[in-house]
Amino acid sequence: MSEPRSAPTVGQVVLGKRLKDLRERAGLSREEAAKVLRVAPATIRRMETAEVALKIPYVQLLLGAYGGTDAETEAFVELAEEANKPGWWQRFHDVLPNWFSMYVSLEGSASLLRTYEPHFVPGLLQTEAYARGIMRTGSMGHTSPEDIERHVALRMERQALLTRADAPRLWVVMDETVLRRTVGTADEMRAQADRLLESAELPNVTLQIAEFGSGHHPGTYGPFVIFRFAVPELQDMVYSEYLTGAVYFDSRPEVAAYLEVMDRMAAQAATAQRTKEILRDFRKEL
Numbered sequence: 001m002s003e004p005r006s007a008p009t010v011g012q013v014v015l016g017k018r019l020k021d022l023r024e025r026a027g028l029s030r031e032e033a034a035k036v037l038r039v040a041p042a043t044i045r046r047m048e049t050a051e052v053a054l055k056i057p058y059v060q061l062l063l064g065a066y067g068g069t070d071a072e073t074e075a076f077v078e079l080a081e082e083a084n085k086p087g088w089w090q091r092f093h094d095v096l097p098n099w100f101s102m103y104v105s106l107e108g109s110a111s112l113l114r115t116y117e118p119h120f121v122p123g124l125l126q127t128e129a130y131a132r133g134i135m136r137t138g139s140m141g142h143t144s145p146e147d148i149e150r151h152v153a154l155r156m157e158r159q160a161l162l163t164r165a166d167a168p169r170l171w172v173v174m175d176e177t178v179l180r181r182t183v184g185t186a187d188e189m190r191a192q193a194d195r196l197l198e199s200a201e202l203p204n205v206t207l208q209i210a211e212f213g214s215g216h217h218p219g220t221y222g223p224f225v226i227f228r229f230a231v232p233e234l235q236d237m238v239y240s241e242y243l244t245g246a247v248y249f250d251s252r253p254e255v256a257a258y259l260e261v262m263d264r265m266a267a268q269a270a271t272a273q274r275t276k277e278i279l280r281d282f283r284k285e286l
Contacts (some may be wrong), residue, residue, distance in 0.1 A: 007101035008050035010109035011083030054128035
């Protein structure tokens with residue numbers, strides 16, 4: 001059996017899709033591919049959907065059956081070995097739920113993240129004190145102080161992607177409610193406002209606030225994130241979180257609906273320049 005793990009890396013997702021494409025181009029069904037490995041067809045499906053890690057001997061046998069050359073097989077194996085390496089976030093496996101492990105993997109590989117947040121500052125833009133306050137409230141006494149600190153450390157480490165050499169573009173639409181909902185002390189909220197202003201100056205970050213005065217908008221049902229990737233094998237994906245978990249959408253009609261909502265909200269929200277003015281005024285009020 002192939003080895004299961006908590007959540008796939010994006011590399012494994014991409015290679016799984018490539019395996020599927022190669023199989024289909026070779027004109028083989030999953031059942032026929034399974035006979036090559038002497039496994040159940042479900043194992044082929046799980047490899048192609050990245051539900052299991054890619055076993056290198058399996059990959060070599062399959063690529064041979066699919067008509068791959070020695071050079072193509074060697075290149076694919078190198079990619080598989082790299083993709084099978086644990087993501088940095090797996091150091092936090094003790095506090096990281098499986099459904100969010102996938103999120104961190106997608107976040108780190110996306111070229112564009114479009115985020116709508118009606119309740120709190122998005123995690124990538126939070127200060128440490130703000131993040132700690134959110135974690136303490138959200139745990140409702142069920143999470144130990146030590147685990148809360150681990151969650152905060154993970155969140156702070158995630159933020160490094162915004163300033164790395166190949167940083168993705170982050171485009172955030174945030175309700176004014178986020179500013180009016182105090183998390184921590186006035187000093188901590190001032191520091192959070194400063195962090196938002198600093199982030200808004202980054203060339204790859206666009207921050208917009210949906211003011212109360214702009215009225216109702218189509219995204220008020222809940223927070224969500226749209227991921228876009230540079231690799232052709234991965235189409236746009238939507239993440240939507242609820243109290244005890246999350247769902248991921250990648251069907252074209254569902255993603256298109258979220259994209260339309262995000263576009264409408266961005267058009268209705270304050271511009272990036274106006275948002276900076278709102279944040280400066282908010283800071284003065286504290």
